[in-house]
Amino acid sequence: MKNLKDRQPTKKVEIQTHIFIAQEKLRPWFGKIDGIDAIIISYIVNWRQSGNAESRYCKNGEYVWINYKYLLQQLPILNIRYGTLKDRMKKLYDVGVFDRKTVRRASGNKATFYLVPDEFLKKAKKAKDKKD
Secondary structure, three states, rough: OHHHHOOOOOOOOOOOOOOOOHHHHHHHEOOEOHHHHHHHHHHHHHHHHOOOOOOOOOEOOOEEOOOHHHHHHHHHHHHOHHHHHHHHHHHHHHHHOOOEEEOOOOOOEEEEEEEOOHHHHHHHHHHHHOOO
């Protein structure tokens, strides 16, 4: 079995520098989510739009796989641990922000994929266009 160091990216990780989230789109979850959750949501929306995300298509749309370790590298401002991120992702599913599907890969490992709602994608694209 390879050790963890062997599985780390060999190139330098470029940290995400901007956070795009329309607070109005989060209104249905006010009181259920906080700023850290909003940053996580923003990251996942941006990751989904990047074209680099591993995805699976289901009848509801395109689900993307989120590498929790990479997300934590990208967002050091969160200052949370892997287990805490896992709990927050479960909470975002439980309150209805994301839908999720767990699939077994050919390697036998399980992977959880998240569906990003269309309303987040539309608003994030507009905010990004304004910045450029």
